[in-house]
Amino acid sequence: MTTEISYLFISRCSPYAGQQARAALDLAFTAAAFEQKVSVVFIGDGVLQLLDRQDTEASQLKNIGKMIPALKHYDVKNVYIHQPSLTRAGLKQTELPKEFELVDDEKLCKLVAITDQVMVF
Amino acid sequence: MKFSIVINGAPWSSPSALSALQFAETVLDSGHDIYRLFFYQDGVLNSSCLCVPPQDEEDIPARWQALIESNDIDAVVCAASALKRGILDKAEEDRYDKSGHNLRQGFTISGLGQLIDATQQSDRVISFVI
C-alpha cells in the first residue's frame, strides 16, 4: 500500500438483523490491518451492537457483541457512539463500552466531511 | 476518472445490483475507467454461473460477465462472503471437498484487502448498498 487514507465506517444496523453489522466490522478490521486510519461510528440501531450482555448461545447466532472488543485489538482507536441514537434507544452510556466517545450530529458531520472514504452499513 | 464500484446486493433481491450494473455501464460510456468491481456481502451472488432468471427479467450475472470481459475489468468477489453463500471457484471446491464450483468466468475470489486497495487507487468509490 503506498497511500494512507482515512476511513469512517458508519454502522447503522442492529447486530442480528442480517449481515451488515458483521460486514462493517470485518472491513474496519481489514483496513486497520493494512495500517490505515480507521474510525467507526455506531448510530441508529447500530448502538444496539454495543450492549454488553449479549448471549447468543441458545439462539446459535454469531455473537456480534464479542467482536466489538476486537476493535481495540486491531488498534482502531477512533470508535464513536452517536449520542442522540443512544437516547432514542433508551440506553445509558454505562451499558456500553466506556472507551468509546460520544458524538453529536455536529461532530459526526465534521468527521464525515474530513474522512477520505465513508461507508455506511 | 478512475472508479471502483462496490456491489452489496444480490441480483433481483433488491434493485441495488441492477443499479450498480447500469451505473458501471454508464461510467464506461462516459469515457471513464473502472479500476475494480468489488462484490461484497450478498453482492457475491452476482458472480454465480448457475442463475436461471425468467426470460422477462434481466440476466444480471450474465450482463456483469459481458461488461467485465469486454472491458477487461478487474472483478473481485469477497472470499469470506462468497464461501458462506456457496460461491466457489475450482480451487475452493477442491479445498473444501465440495461437489462443484460456480464462479462465472471473468470474476476472481479474493480478500477484503482488494477493497482497501481499490479505495486507495481510485479517484471515486461508489457503493451500491442493500
Add this chain to the structure above:
Amino acid sequence: MILHTVNKKHDCLQTCISVLGENDAILLIEDGVYATMAVNNGIDVWENIPASTRLFALENDLVARGISDKILPRFESITLSQFVSLTCEYDKVISWG
C-alpha cells in the same frame, strides 16, 4: 462537498440529513425517490434542508415508479450520465441504504 445517494425513503434518509454539510447534495435513487413526493407519510423531511443543498432524483427510478409528476419542485430529475458527472463534480460519494 459530498454527494449523498439514498435508496430508501425513511430512516437512512433521516440519518443522511443529520450529517449533511454545507454545499453537499443528495441524490435519491431506487425506492429513495418516493421521498421526492410532496407528501411522504405526513412528514416534510425537506423543510429544514439548507437552500445550498442541491437535491436530485434518478429519472429512471421516478419513471419506473410512476411518480415523475408528483415530485417537489426543489428536485432535479437526472439521467444516469448526469449521475456519473455528479460523482466527478463532488469530492466523494456516500451511499445510504
